[in-house]
Amino acid sequence: MKSLYIAICLFMLTTVCIAEETAYFDWRGSQLYASRNYTAALGYFDKAISQEPTYIDAWIHKGDTQKAMKDYNGSIESYSAALKLDENKTAAWSGIVDDYVALKNYANASASAAKITQADNKSANWYREGDLLQMQGLYSEAIAKYDGALSLDPKNKNALYKKGIALMATGNIAQAAPLFSQVIEIDPNYKQAYNAQGVALEASGNYIEAQKAYDKALVLDPTNAQILNNKMHVLLALKKQNEAMQIFVKV
Numbered sequence: 001m002k003s004l005y006i007a008i009c010l011f012m013l014t015t016v017c018i019a020e021e022t023a024y025f026d027w028r029g030s031q032l033y034a035s036r037n038y039t040a041a042l043g044y045f046d047k048a049i050s051q052e053p054t055y056i057d058a059w060i061h062k063g064d065t066q067k068a069m070k071d072y073n074g075s076i077e078s079y080s081a082a083l084k085l086d087e088n089k090t091a092a093w094s095g096i097v098d099d100y101v102a103l104k105n106y107a108n109a110s111a112s113a114a115k116i117t118q119a120d121n122k123s124a125n126w127y128r129e130g131d132l133l134q135m136q137g138l139y140s141e142a143i144a145k146y147d148g149a150l151s152l153d154p155k156n157k158n159a160l161y162k163k164g165i166a167l168m169a170t171g172n173i174a175q176a177a178p179l180f181s182q183v184i185e186i187d188p189n190y191k192q193a194y195n196a197q198g199v200a201l202e203a204s205g206n207y208i209e210a211q212k213a214y215d216k217a218l219v220l221d222p223t224n225a226q227i228l229n230n231k232m233h234v235l236l237a238l239k240k241q242n243e244a245m246q247i248f249v250k251v
Contacts, residue, residue: 022052030061038069056082056089063095072099088119097128106136123153130162139166157186161193168196173203191220195227202234210234225251 029044042065048058063078076099079092086092093116100109110132117125130145146163149156164179177200183193198213214231221227228251235244 022048022055022058025051026055026058026061033061033065033068038065041065054085056085059085060089060091060095063092067095067099072102075099090116090120093119106132110136121152123149123156123159126152127156127159130159134162134166139169142166155186157183157190161190161196164196168200173200176200189220191217191224194220195230198230198234202230202237207234207237211238
């Protein structure tokens with residue numbers, strides 16, 4: 001009986017020691033990762049995983065390190081291993097999204113981003129889904145995601161702006177224009193909103209107001225080539241050739 005008790009104690013002590021050593025390997029790898037010594041960091045994360053294959057943090061940290069080394073496919077495999085242990089681990093899903101974006105695989109990036117939103121219903125997560133869909137030219141689907149973001153945070157200026165851009169891309173200029181005004185009301189220094197407002201006004205044939213919008217954008221960013229080019233075109237529409245040519249020689 002005494003020998004059995006000793007054996008149990010030794011087993012428990014060994015288990016604790018292994019757990020502590022695994023945590024140390026993961027900690028040491030994280031320190032090396034922070035100093036950008038990725039190769040050495042990867043070795044420690046592999047040690048942690050080899051000793052305890054269910055150590056989720058080590059899998060995620062390994063994925064982070066592989067991503068930093070631009071081994072995107074290897075990184076996806078590591079994050080996927082973490083997700084087999086906990087399918088709602090948003091850090092792993094987020095890493096996978098980054099990997100797929102780096103690989104320009106936006107369809108899989110969108111699907112992975114949706115998993116994050118399901119697990120963590122935040123405005124920022126809805127917004128990221130919208131951006132990934134918009135990058136694929138799926139504007140109607142993107143609008144629905146931006147609406148999801150705005151339902152949680154009506155003053156999410158980036159979601160308002162991107163929704164306006166998506167609406168313009170689908171030909172809904174009249175619906176888009178008020179959104180840019182809302183963005184400007186929230187943030188008067190949002191130069192992209194002034195520029196987009198100018199485009200919307202120009203598309204509606206309101207060239208004078210469009211010029212004013214471009215001028216406001218240029219106050220914030222006087223050398224922005226896109227805004228200058230937009231202003232040049234509206235000046236030509238207003239028959240202000242001399243002013244337009246002054247811009248033309250600069251851009």
